[in-house]
Amino acid sequence: ELNPTPWTNYPTPATTYDPQQNDPSSTNPSGIWGELNPTPWTNYPTPATTYDPQQNDPSSTNPSGIWGWFSNNKVLATVVEKAKTGLETVITTVDPQMKQYIQPGHEINIVVTSAKDVKLTPVRDAFTHVFGRVTTQGIGVQSNVAPQPVGFEAGFKGAQQRIENLRRQNVVRSDQCVVSIENFIAELVPDMYFDLGYVLLSDPLNSIELHLFTQAIPVPIEYVYQARDRTPADYPLKWSGYMVTIGEILHSQLPLVNPEDWHEMMSGTSRRDIIYATCKSLAYMYKQRLNRQQ
Known part of the structure; x- marks a missing residue:
């Protein structure tokens, strides 16, 4: 009475395996992999890098970037000049x-x-x-x-x-x-x-x-x-x-x-x-x- 129907009598649902649906490396995945990875990472564009030798050359006559900032910074130039003058000013012999x-x-x-x-x-x-x-x-x-x-x-x-x-x-x-x-x-x-x-x-x-x-x-x-x-x-x-x-x-x-x-x-x-x-x-x-x- 407590177990009128044995567990083994319940029907087992049919399972169909779709290799494309369950393959995470597929170019068009679906199912759980499609939800987690809607767009492959390889599809993101890589930003282009252009090297400008004049911008990175401290000896350039018209430098820009970090070297241009150093050369055009009047406060920094004044500090460097004063330090140089100070070294030349005091001569001590003991x-x-x-x-x-x-x-x-x-x-x-x-x-x-x-x-x-x-x-x-x-x-x-x-x-x-x-x-x-x-x-x-x-x-x-x-x-x-x-x-x-x-x-x-x-x-x-x-x-x-x-x-x-x-x-x-x-x-x-x-x-x-x-x-x-x-x-x-x-x-x-x-x-x-x-x-x-x-x-x-x-x-x-x-x-x-x-x-x-x-x-x-x-x-x-x-x-x-x-x-x-x-x-x-x-x-x-x-x-x-x-x-x-x-x-x-x-x-x-x-x-x-x-x-x-x-x-x-x-x-x-x-x-x-x-x-x-x-x-x-x-x-x-x-x-x-x-x-x-x-």
């Missing part, structure tokens, strides 16, 4: 062992009495900013004052003696323009010491001598006392300052501090930037003096 005269022939020729980057680079950048075309050379030379000068007189003596020793050694011409920088500390306010840089420019050829000071950076008095206590009583240069510098004192307590440039930790401004600001004024004043003599 060699403390150089024993030859600096050859004339450039607009401004400056010698710095130090081969250290912290002094040479800001002088070069400042004079380049003002004059545009500058040749700079750094030559390391010592002064006859203590490593840590104390007082304005010691700062002046240190900067002046570096220039005198440089000329005495016949490393530069006697009329060469020289810039010298000597950092020193001074008690500007009772029990308050500051670090300053004495900046001296000497140009015997044009009879120009300029004196400037860098920004004053406060120095904690305990560091000054430590430098004083570590200087022997019979130290020959004690008249001019201490045997140990403030930077060395700081470096001994804070190894990460650069003894040559501890100013940034104290004031937020690096020693290089401090010297640059003063030397930019120095270069401007020097240019004004030169213009008056013309």
Whole structure:
């Protein structure tokens, strides 16, 4: 009763196979393949490509395309020209062992009495900013004052003696323009010491001598006392300052501090930037003096 008619008694529908209808590669398929692929991919046209040698040739007299854009872009041409001029403008020689005269022939020729980057680079950048075309050379030379000068007189003596020793050694011409920088500390306010840089420019050829000071950076008095206590009583240069510098004192307590440039930790401004600001004024004043003599 539940299965009155066996499954095998149901008639099986007839199936007819059409090879063209079921062949996906047929040129005129029908059925499911015709619906999925109404138009063969091979029937799509291929776009034609034409090569224009003049359009793609950067040496063409009338280029177009990407090369034409480069050649006709005035902003890009200006940037390239300025970069080229900048490379030709700044000529820097850093060699403390150089024993030859600096050859004339450039607009401004400056010698710095130090081969250290912290002094040479800001002088070069400042004079380049003002004059545009500058040749700079750094030559390391010592002064006859203590490593840590104390007082304005010691700062002046240190900067002046570096220039005198440089000329005495016949490393530069006697009329060469020289810039010298000597950092020193001074008690500007009772029990308050500051670090300053004495900046001296000497140009015997044009009879120009300029004196400037860098920004004053406060120095904690305990560091000054430590430098004083570590200087022997019979130290020959004690008249001019201490045997140990403030930077060395700081470096001994804070190894990460650069003894040559501890100013940034104290004031937020690096020693290089401090010297640059003063030397930019120095270069401007020097240019004004030169213009008056013309």
